[in-house]
Amino acid sequence: MDMSTPMGHGPKMKLVMVGNGMAGVRTLEELLKLAPDLYDITVFGAEPHPNYNRILLSPVLAGEQTVDDIILNPTDWYADNAIHLHLGKKVVKIDRSARYVEAEDGTRAEYDRLLLATGSNPFMLPVPGADLPGVISFRAIADVDAMIRASSQYRHAVVIGGGLLGLEAANGLMKRGMDVTVVHIGPWLMERQLDEPAARLLQKSLEEKGMKFLLQKQTAELVRGESGRVAAIKFKDGDSAPADLVVMAVGIRPNTELAESAGLHCNRGIVVNDTMQTFDPRVYSIGECAAHRGVAYGLVAPLFEQAKVCANHLAHYGIGRYQGSVTSTKLKVTGIDLFSAGDFIGGEGTESILYSDPIGGVYKKLVIKDNRLVGGVMYGDTVDGAWYFALLRDGKNVSELRDHLMFGQDHCGNLGHQGVNKAATMTDDMEVCGCNGVCKGDIVKAIREKGLFTLEDVRKHTKASSSCGSCTGLVEQILAVTAGGDYSAAPKTKSMCGCTDHTHEAVREAIRDNKLLTIPQVMTFMEWRTPNGCASCRPALNYYLISTWPGEAEDDPQSRFINERAHANIQRDGSYSVIPRMWGGQTTPAELRRIADVAEKYAIPTVKVTGGQRIDLLGVKKEDLPKVWADLDMPSGHAYGKALRTVKTCVGSEWCRFGTQDSTQMGIDLEKVFFKMWAPHKVKLAVSGCPRNCAEVAIKDVGIIGVDSGWEIYVAGNGGIKTEVAQFLVKVKTPDEVLEYSGAFLQLYREEARYLDRTVHYVERVGLDYVKKKILDDADNRRALYERLLFALSVERDPWVERAREGKLKHEFETVAA
Amino acid sequence: MNNWTDILDVNDIPKLGARVVRHGSLDIAVFRTADDEVFALEDRCPHKGGPLSQGIVHGRKVTCPMHSWNIELDSGCAVAPDHGCAREFAVKVEDGRVWLDFAEAACAAA
Numbered sequence: 063m064d065m066s067t068p069m070g071h072g073p074k075m076k077l078v079m080v081g082n083g084m085a086g087v088r089t090l091e092e093l094l095k096l097a098p099d100l101y102d103i104t105v106f107g108a109e110p111h112p113n114y115n116r117i118l119l120s121p122v123l124a125g126e127q128t129v130d131d132i133i134l135n136p137t138d139w140y141a142d143n144a145i146h147l148h149l150g151k152k153v154v155k156i157d158r159s160a161r162y163v164e165a166e167d168g169t170r171a172e173y174d175r176l177l178l179a180t181g182s183n184p185f186m187l188p189v190p191g192a193d194l195p196g197v198i199s200f201r202a203i204a205d206v207d208a209m210i211r212a213s214s215q216y217r218h219a220v221v222i223g224g225g226l227l228g229l230e231a232a233n234g235l236m237k238r239g240m241d242v243t244v245v246h247i248g249p250w251l252m253e254r255q256l257d258e259p260a261a262r263l264l265q266k267s268l269e270e271k272g273m274k275f276l277l278q279k280q281t282a283e284l285v286r287g288e289s290g291r292v293a294a295i296k297f298k299d300g301d302s303a304p305a306d307l308v309v310m311a312v313g314i315r316p317n318t319e320l321a322e323s324a325g326l327h328c329n330r331g332i333v334v335n336d337t338m339q340t341f342d343p344r345v346y347s348i349g350e351c352a353a354h355r356g357v358a359y360g361l362v363a364p365l366f367e368q369a370k371v372c373a374n375h376l377a378h379y380g381i382g383r384y385q386g387s388v389t390s391t392k393l394k395v396t397g398i399d400l401f402s403a404g405d406f407i408g409g410e411g412t413e414s415i416l417y418s419d420p421i422g423g424v425y426k427k428l429v430i431k432d433n434r435l436v437g438g439v440m441y442g443d444t445v446d447g448a449w450y451f452a453l454l455r456d457g458k459n460v461s462e463l464r465d466h467l468m469f470g471q472d473h474c475g476n477l478g479h480q481g482v483n484k485a486a487t488m489t490d491d492m493e494v495c496g497c498n499g500v501c502k503g504d505i506v507k508a509i510r511e512k513g514l515f516t517l518e519d520v521r522k523h524t525k526a527s528s529s530c531g532s533c534t535g536l537v538e539q540i541l542a543v544t545a546g547g548d549y550s551a552a553p554k555t556k557s558m559c560g561c562t563d564h565t566h567e568a569v570r571e572a573i574r575d576n577k578l579l580t581i582p583q584v585m586t587f588m589e590w591r592t593p594n595g596c597a598s599c600r601p602a603l604n605y606y607l608i609s610t611w612p613g614e615a616e617d618d619p620q621s622r623f624i625n626e627r628a629h630a631n632i633q634r635d636g637s638y639s640v641i642p643r644m645w646g647g648q649t650t651p652a653e654l655r656r657i658a659d660v661a662e663k664y665a666i667p668t669v670k671v672t673g674g675q676r677i678d679l680l681g682v683k684k685e686d687l688p689k690v691w692a693d694l695d696m697p698s699g700h701a702y703g704k705a706l707r708t709v710k711t712c713v714g715s716e717w718c719r720f721g722t723q724d725s726t727q728m729g730i731d732l733e734k735v736f737f738k739m740w741a742p743h744k745v746k747l748a749v750s751g752c753p754r755n756c757a758e759v760a761i762k763d764v765g766i767i768g769v770d771s772g773w774e775i776y777v778a779g780n781g782g783i784k785t786e787v788a789q790f791l792v793k794v795k796t797p798d799e800v801l802e803y804s805g806a807f808l809q810l811y812r813e814e815a816r817y818l819d820r821t822v823h824y825v826e827r828v829g830l831d832y833v834k835k836k837i838l839d840d841a842d843n844r845r846a847l848y849e850r851l852l853f854a855l856s857v858e859r860d861p862w863v864e865r866a867r868e869g870k871l872k873h874e875f876e877t878v879a880a
Numbered sequence: 881m882n883n884w885t886d887i888l889d890v891n892d893i894p895k896l897g898a899r900v901v902r903h904g905s906l907d908i909a910v911f912r913t914a915d916d917e918v919f920a921l922e923d924r925c926p927h928k929g930g931p932l933s934q935g936i937v938h939g940r941k942v943t944c945p946m947h948s949w950n951i952e953l954d955s956g957c958a959v960a961p962d963h964g965c966a967r968e969f970a971v972k973v974e975d976g977r978v979w980l981d982f983a984e985a986a987c988a989a990a
Binding site: 498512594597600620621627628632634636873877880 | 885887888892894895896897899900901902903907910914928929930931934935936937938939943945946947948950961980982
């Protein structure tokens with residue numbers, strides 16, 4: 063078959079999309095962003111409406127939103143993008159050899175590429191009376207219209223199916239004033255998402271709202287009334303109930319009818335590969351109709367992932383792959399908080415942590431397997447749903463979090479949003495993102511007006527949660543409430559950035575195994591999508607190269623963030639701050655005199671003592687930096703870099719009457735040995751001379767406490783966004799051992815952490831036991847790690863000396879007058 | 881008609897980097913891409929005035945060092961969804977020399 067495609071010149075290729083729903087239109091949107099002129103696009107939709115947010119049908123039924131509110135792409139959008147839109151036309155035929163599709167009314171469209179986004183059909187129970195007037199499904203705007211009409215004329219509604227959709231339909235009908243009974247075949251509600259205790263709580267609170275339930279009832283027949291409309295429902299056990307309206311919500315089936323008629327391979331969905339192509343490579347399929355690795359997804363986030371990959375492929379960008387998603391569920395019934403994800407039942411090899419407060423209406427269950435969260439269900443308090451979901455998705459080791467896992471992320475000390483952690487209780491003017499000053503109202507507005515669905519979208523448009531990330535859970539809650547649907551379900555593995563699909567780990571491995579020494583080499587070898595990366599991957603690659611091949615790999619200044627290129631910290635007005643190193647926080651009168659002289663000579667506006675026991679000169683002009691460094695004649699403090707920052711010390715046994723060890727000297731020794739160490743993120747150390755801990759070692763990457771019999775080493779503490787207490791690693795006897803054990807830990811972090819992960823994130827990911835195995839149990843490995851660190855440090859030079867005295871990269875500090 | 885001023889050698893700008901040209905009180909960032917294309921923008925991010933010259937250059941974009949806005953070098957305009965443009969200046973390279981016209985060129989999307 064001829065698969066050649068006209069590129070750039072000649073007539074455009076023809077893309078036809080069958081189905082006009084969320085997943086399909088999202089694909090077109092992504093495609094138009096990537097290649098706006100590549101295709102002549104035609105869309106067939108069986109419904110008479112443009113693309114709308116199907117997830118929000120429940121709020122429309124409940125009277126909380128209108129149909130206009132949930133339209134995502136008005137017809138203008140199609141016109142603006144020159145898309146031929148055929149509404150209300152059902153495609154009934156695909157001719158794959160002549161390459162055209164044909165609708166019921168005879169409308170034909172030829173294609174070079176065909177996208178099947180036919181979605182799914184509700185499953186109708188094959189019982190007598192299923193075709194009576196008054197028996198409907200809950201799937202489309204027409205169904206909602208029918209329900210709203212019925213609610214104004216009739217009294218008794220029966221919803222068959224106690225799953226997510228059924229309960230949402232029942233809730234909406236109840237709000238419309240109907241007397242609603244939910245019929246369910248299972249022993250409890252929502253058994254695919256809830257365990258029995260959670261389902262009982264849900265049932266109880268729905269009963270309090272007035273909903274009735276008939277569990278473990280099998281429908282035998284729908285009975286016709288005198289008017290010809292359905293009048294009652296009969297069960298197999300002989301019972302019956304009045305029913306003027308019957309809504310079947312027993313499940314959906316991928317709509318594969320058209321694909322099958324065209325001879326495309328289907329198996330519980332239209333079978334697609336990782337690039338969303340069917341067995342005919344000209345024909346793509348995405349959304350609820352597509353079966354990817356045996357799964358047909360029904361939630362929005364995975365479908366949007368698929369859309370991205372599909373658009374990518376259609377645009378000839380080619381290397382994106384969809385590899386499946388982990389999903390979570392949230393029930394959209396106002397006033398009921400419910401969340402479930404993963405394997406929430408548990409079984410052999412799993413353990414469960416339970417919290418149950420029947421009076422308060424709170425139930426939580428977390429299922430753990432091999433120290434990893436594999437599932438959970440929450441009822442009544444779902445604040446931490448997003449956090450649990452992230453732990454689950456990332457497969458994080460939770461052994462150290464275990465004892466407070468149940469109490470949520472807030473327990474781990476996140477700052478910056480007034481301690482509030484429940485989006486629903488926030489008013490529109492309350493600040494969600496403390497870094498970028500974004501209020502709840504801004505986010506809600508952006509979600510509504512711009513039609514945002516994913517966390518990534520919200521970050522791009524509002525900047526909320528795009529800096530420190532501590533408000534991510536809040537933003538995800540706002541997203542779930544405003545746009546409806548599930549929490550963002552990202553792919554199982556996280557790529558480094560948009561320039562590649564490879565993970566940090568894969569890139570590091572390739573650099574190590576193939577001895578790649580420059581960024582262009584890595585990009586060629588790993589088939590980067592962009593010619594020279596972006597501001598996010600280049601600094602990471604540069605770090606991976608120089609940390610893997612010290613002395614051999616090229617340190618590329620143009621791939622360093624400005625602070626590490628200028629070796630000073632850029633300030634909001636474009637000036638810089640200079641912090642000279644003071645070993646262990648100790649200084650001398652001569653140094654202080656030089657600092658004072660420099661501050662006066664260069665008219666430096668602010669002189670401040672830092673939290674790391676040194677002195678900050680703020681407001682230095684860039685062109686003055688080399689002269690300032692020369693006059694200071696002190697080593698670089700690296701206060702600007704992903705590098706060793708300070709070693710904070712107390713005065714220790716030399717002066718302090720409580721001191722048991724010479725903590726100051728220990729700190730100076732550590733700082734001198736680890737000086738010039740680049741790392742995935744900043745690294746801070748501290749040494750206290752006794753357990754009174756005046757140097758605050760508990761919130762440092764490596765904290766040392768002197769005790770009478772030696773030194774205790776603590777690791778992976780953090781005092782930033784996420785306050786985290788350091789964990790005890792080992793107790794040693796001598797200062798040399800302190801150096802070796804601390805150095806080995808830092809080298810392990812340098813070699814294995816992802817760029818921009820602090821030690822706390824790294825240890826959280828691999829677990830302290832792993833660190834112990836590598837450093838405590840294996841003495842040879844510990845020494846080898848330490849040796850590698852010492853070697854890497856031996857090839858680094860003081861950047862201030864190179865620039866102040868030797869004129870390295872002079873152009874960086876010179877402006878051109880013209 | 882352009883009023884060209886000879887500024888500097890193209891090799892004085894690092895590849896994937898920038899130099900600051902000071903013209904009176906005006907700072908202009910002159911960028912060089914991997915393919916030796918040269919662009920000139922006022923050294924002020926349309927967001928909060930960050931010095932674009934200090935950002936990381938990739939493709940035909942620069943990422944502002946302050947809050948990571950991406951700015952298109954050939955128009956000075958921010959990549960969506962951010963809005964705003966940095967002033968653009970006409971620039972040419974002849975025989976390895978970079979010439980600038982200090983009269984502001986129209987911003988494509990302004």
